[in-house]
Amino acid sequence: MLRIPLATAALALVATAALAQPSAIKRTSLQSRDFPGAVYRSTLMRVEVAKGGIVARHTHPGLEIGYVEHGHALLKVAGQPDQTLQTGDSFSVPQATPHSVANTGPEVLTLLSTYVVDKAKPLSTPAPAPTSHP
DSSP: OOHHHHHHHHHHHHHHHHHHSOOSEEEEEEEEEEOTTSSEEEEEEEEEEOTTOEEEEEEOSEEEEEEEEESEEEEEETTSOOEEEETTOEEEEOTTOOEEEEEOSSSOEEEEEEEEEETTSOSOEEOOOOOOOO
């Protein structure tokens, strides 16, 4: 009978430790403004991705234009060739297009991104993994 509570306690400790892990991604909203009389909002965000971190595949309800402030990245945008980026490079992602970013460098990757999106929708929505065709 003692095994069940110990197993439950061990599982709870593992789950708590996993939740306490720091995220590989830190997002800081620098500024956000609604377009007068329009359905759009423009948001400037700083995104830091830890060494080896990945921003999972997702979409935005509008355009993303970004700049690599520091580091090295692999940007995967659906329908486009993979892009290797480094400090000083810029990129763009079309509306509702699945994409992901991986930090491929030895340090923190820092991106500055401007989003022009439908303000009635979430800034970001997870996207399913791409399907492979034989």
